[in-house]
Amino acid sequence: MGFDDLFEYKHTHHGNYxxxxxxxxxxxxxxxxQSDHGYGDHTKWLRIIKKIWNNKKLKVLVIVAGTVFLVVVxxxxxxxxxxxxxLFNYISQIGLQGLLNGVIDFLDKIWKxxxx
Numbered sequence: 255m256g257f258d259d260l261f262e263y264k265h266t267h268h269g270n271y272x273x274x275x276x277x278x279x280x281x282x283x284x285x286x287x288q289s290d291h292g293y294g295d296h297t298k299w300l301r302i303i304k305k306i307w308n309n310k311k312l313k314v315l316v317i318v319a320g321t322v323f324l325v326v327v328x329x330x331x332x333x334x335x336x337x338x339x340x341l342f343n344y345i346s347q348i349g350l351q352g353l354l355n356g357v358i359d360f361l362d363k364i365w366k367x368x369x370x
Contacts, residue, residue: 306312345353 306316348356
């Protein structure tokens, strides 16, 4: 085993004849299968997170996308809160039965085709 082989991880594992040891050339395929086998999707997510964590461009992209998503959600909340308050006031004034009657009348007009 040379000095270069030590840094390139080309050394092989040898053990007892009863223990089956994988050589380094095949180790990545068998270890990834064994780590994924029976554990579900969380290992796939951990691999994706690890790739994002190690790649600077992906990390910046995820941070920017997350920030844009949060800004859009906050703007939607700010825009929709007054409409939700108006809806609650309307329901409190006419009651739930009045709202249900209004929806049924509107659907009946659509069904019959008269848009008056």
